Amino acid sequence: ISASARGSLRMKSPLFSATGLFCYSEFSLSSGRSHFFVDAAQIKKVxxxxxxxxxxxxxxxxxxxxxxxxxxxxxxxxxxxxxxxxxxxxxxxxxxxxxxxxxxxxxxxxxxxxxxxxxxxxxxxxxxxxxxxxxxxxxxxxxxxxxxxxxxxxxxxxxxxxxxxxxxxxxxxxxxxxxxxxxxxxxxxxxxxxxxxxxxxxxxxxxxxxxxxxxxxxx
Ligand SMILES: [Zn+2]
Known part of the structure; x- marks a missing residue:
């Protein structure tokens, strides 16, 4: 599943660390009209x-x-x-x-x-x-x-x-x-x-x- 994490590149974003490259995280997604969005994310392993x-x-x-x-x-x-x-x-x-x-x-x-x-x-x-x-x-x-x-x-x-x-x-x-x-x-x-x-x-x-x-x- 591909999903966009809006604002996640800003260091102050609550999604910043859990959406980093090669981060294993648990995501809560919601579906928009054409694709998924990340609402929340929790790191499991970096x-x-x-x-x-x-x-x-x-x-x-x-x-x-x-x-x-x-x-x-x-x-x-x-x-x-x-x-x-x-x-x-x-x-x-x-x-x-x-x-x-x-x-x-x-x-x-x-x-x-x-x-x-x-x-x-x-x-x-x-x-x-x-x-x-x-x-x-x-x-x-x-x-x-x-x-x-x-x-x-x-x-x-x-x-x-x-x-x-x-x-x-x-x-x-x-x-x-x-x-x-x-x-x-x-x-x-x-x-x-x-x-x-x-x-x-x-x-x-x-x-x-x-x-x-x-x-x-x-x-
Ligand atoms: Zn042979």
């Missing part, structure tokens, strides 16, 4: 750590844009799961315990899976191979191919063993809490990051403004 770094701000903006794209409309149902995931990620951005790209990939893939997008990561779609060597994930079709089958179809593998392991972990772990805690080498993280971004863009079917900016600040 993610101070997010604004401490440019990378954190850029990543949080990107996550928020994806959340807007993927969250169900009020008519489609509750968005609790998407909200919880976003709040967890905003918290972890502030904590700086994980590399930016790891948080980015976890958010992208979890948000997509909660919205019903799930690639078939069980085995190579050509020969049934489960693991060993590099694999290729077709971001558009959501299918996995082992290196041999990929070569036969003229695709270049895009996931090394560590990246495939991490991707399965992110999609298959049931509990949100446990999804962040995996170790990954910088090389595998590069693969994971690239492919999860491709998979995200392929499913959203368009680019994201915040991603262009994020790419300028992440090395």
């Amino acid at each position: 993610f101070h750590g997010v604004s401490a770094t440019v990378e954190g701000m850029a990543l949080a903006s990107y996550m928020a844009e994806i959340a807007m794209e993927l969250s169900p409309t009020p008519a489609e149902g509750e968005a609790d799961a998407q909200l919880r995931l976003l709040l967890n990620c905003l918290y972890l951005i502030g904590e700086r315990r994980y590399p930016w790209r790891q948080l980015k990939a976890v958010y992208e893939l979890r948000a997509l899976s909660k919205a019903g997008y799930m690639p078939d990561l069980r085995m190579c779609a050509g020969c049934g191979k489960y693991e060993g060597g590099e694999f290729y994930l077709d971001a558009v079709g959501g299918l996995l191919l082992c290196a041999d089958c990929a070569e036969r179809q003229r695709h270049i593998p895009n996931l090394d063993a560590g990246a495939l392991y991490a991707m399965r972990h992110i999609f298959w772990t049931v509990e949100d809490k446990k999804v962040f805690g995996f170790k990954i080498s910088p090389e595998s993280l590069k693969d994971l990051s690239r492919v999860s971004e491709q998979y995200t863009l392929a499913n959203l079917e368009h680019g994201l403004k915040t991603l262009d900016f994020l790419k300028t600040v992440l090395e």
